Amino acid sequence: xxxxxxxxxxxxxxxxxxxxxxxxxxxxxxxxxxxxxxxxxxxxxxxxxxxxxxxxxxxxxxxxxxxxxxxxxxxxxxxxxxxxxxxxxxxxxxxxxxxxxxxxxxxxxxxxxx
Amino acid sequence: xxxxxxxxxxxxxxxxxxxxxxxxxxxxxxxxxxxxxxxxxxxxxxxxxxxxxxxxxxxxxxxxxxxxxxxxxxxxxxxxxxxxxxxxxxxxxxxxxxxxxxxxxxxxxxxxxxxxxxxxxxxxxxxxxxxxxxxxxxxxxxxx
Numbered sequence: 001x002x003x004x005x006x007x008x009x010x011x012x013x014x015x016x017x018x019x020x021x022x023x024x025x026x027x028x029x030x031x032x033x034x035x036x037x038x039x040x041x042x043x044x045x046x047x048x049x050x051x052x053x054x055x056x057x058x059x060x061x062x063x064x065x066x067x068x069x070x071x072x073x074x075x076x077x078x079x080x081x082x083x084x085x086x087x088x089x090x091x092x093x094x095x096x097x098x099x100x101x102x103x104x105x106x107x108x109x110x111x112x113x114x
Numbered sequence: 115x116x117x118x119x120x121x122x123x124x125x126x127x128x129x130x131x132x133x134x135x136x137x138x139x140x141x142x143x144x145x146x147x148x149x150x151x152x153x154x155x156x157x158x159x160x161x162x163x164x165x166x167x168x169x170x171x172x173x174x175x176x177x178x179x180x181x182x183x184x185x186x187x188x189x190x191x192x193x194x195x196x197x198x199x200x201x202x203x204x205x206x207x208x209x210x211x212x213x214x215x216x217x218x219x220x221x222x223x224x225x226x227x228x229x230x231x232x233x234x235x236x237x238x239x240x241x242x243x244x245x246x247x248x249x250x251x252x253x254x255x256x257x258x
Contacts, residue, residue, distance in 0.1 A: 056160060
């Protein structure tokens with residue numbers, strides 16, 4: 001599967017979808033793209049990893065960095081679609097203590113509303 | 115029968131991906147589950163990126179060595195660099211969330227390896243280098 005990222009907007013949310021692998025080669029590129037996107041577009045953000053096969057600590061760093069960027073503007077970041085191993089790593093690194101995880105995109109869109 | 119392999123590659127971050135592909139090809143003979151495959155690739159990704167980024171500070175002239183053996187389903191992976199070494203091993207091992215939250219590069223490599231591998235030994239000396247020895251027992255899914 002090709003490594004790529006795209007986004008769509010849904011009401012007041014930006015849904016970012018990651019495809020393939022997130023590693024130390026493409027994480028800096030995604031960081032650059034996303035930090036511009038979040039400056040240009042308002043709204044809370046959902047990261048969808050349903051099509052992501054691999055995430056290493058650079059990917060976790062990417063998520064933390066974007067969380068901090070959004071938090072500064074009082075915006076939220078929610079996560080969905082992690083595979084079993086990635087979920088375990090996110091849990092291990094304590095990410096779910098600061099941002100919510102939802103089992104589906106719809107739940108993430110609902111949960112981010114309040 | 116004990117099976118072994120060894121690769122040496124330059125300390126450029128693109129080789130994290132290369133090392134992942136090599137280990138994936140090496141363990142395919144055990145028919146690992148998808149989860150086992152992702153776990154092993156993650157272990158290698160963290161060990162190799164540590165060697166490249168921390169050990170060698172991405173100096174492309176430097177060489178990382180990865181060795182692996184399989185014996186009775188036990189996978190042993192050794193990732194070695196001859197870089198700057200780890201000054202304070204105890205610090206590298208602690209997943210320290212408050213510092214993590216402020217850093218873009220997570221610095222979670224060692225805790226991640228510890229969590230996914232069955233064992234991790236670190237041998238490191240300042241300005242000599244670092245050697246990570248990791249083991250993981252894989253199920254042998256071959257029938258007959």
